[in-house]
Amino acid sequence: MVHEWALAEAIVKRLEEVAREAPVSSAVIAVGELQGVDIEILTFALNELKKSTKLESSLLLIEKEPAELECSTCEYRWEFGSSGLSEEEREAIHYVPELAHAFIRCPRCGSPDFRIVRGRGVWIKDVKLGG
Numbered sequence: 001m002v003h004e005w006a007l008a009e010a011i012v013k014r015l016e017e018v019a020r021e022a023p024v025s026s027a028v029i030a031v032g033e034l035q036g037v038d039i040e041i042l043t044f045a046l047n048e049l050k051k052s053t054k055l056e057s058s059l060l061l062i063e064k065e066p067a068e069l070e071c072s073t074c075e076y077r078w079e080f081g082s083s084g085l086s087e088e089e090r091e092a093i094h095y096v097p098e099l100a101h102a103f104i105r106c107p108r109c110g111s112p113d114f115r116i117v118r119g120r121g122v123w124i125k126d127v128k129l130g131g
């Protein structure tokens with residue numbers, strides 16, 4: 001799970017830059033539903049890495065960003081969570097988002113041609129400064 005640790009390292013590094021200007025009381029880190037990140041490991045890694053940095057007493061929260069899909073044929077938008085997939089299919093897509101096209105069809109017109117408009121990537125969504 002090197003992926004989560006590398007991510008956590010990048011996030012802590014970025015937040016430390018912010019903390020140089022003013023103490024960070026809390027930060028919200030958004031993780032796309034289809035990013036294939038293990039939230040538990042990421043949380044653990046963040047809490048380990050922030051020790052003995054300026055962020056030691058900062059509260060780091062992780063928020064899951066729901067994925068949204070858009071049909072390329074009829075432009076209909078829907079949430080990945082409402083695609084009616086089985087647990088196994090969701091799991092597979094979570095780790096290999098490209099598989100979404102094998103399992104999901106547009107609920108309106110049935111086209112397998114859609115794009116992921118939201119739900120990928122990891123970013124710092126909000127930072128609160130102060131003691």
Ligand SMILES: [Zn+2]
Nearest residue numbers: 071074106109
């Ligand atoms: Zn459609």
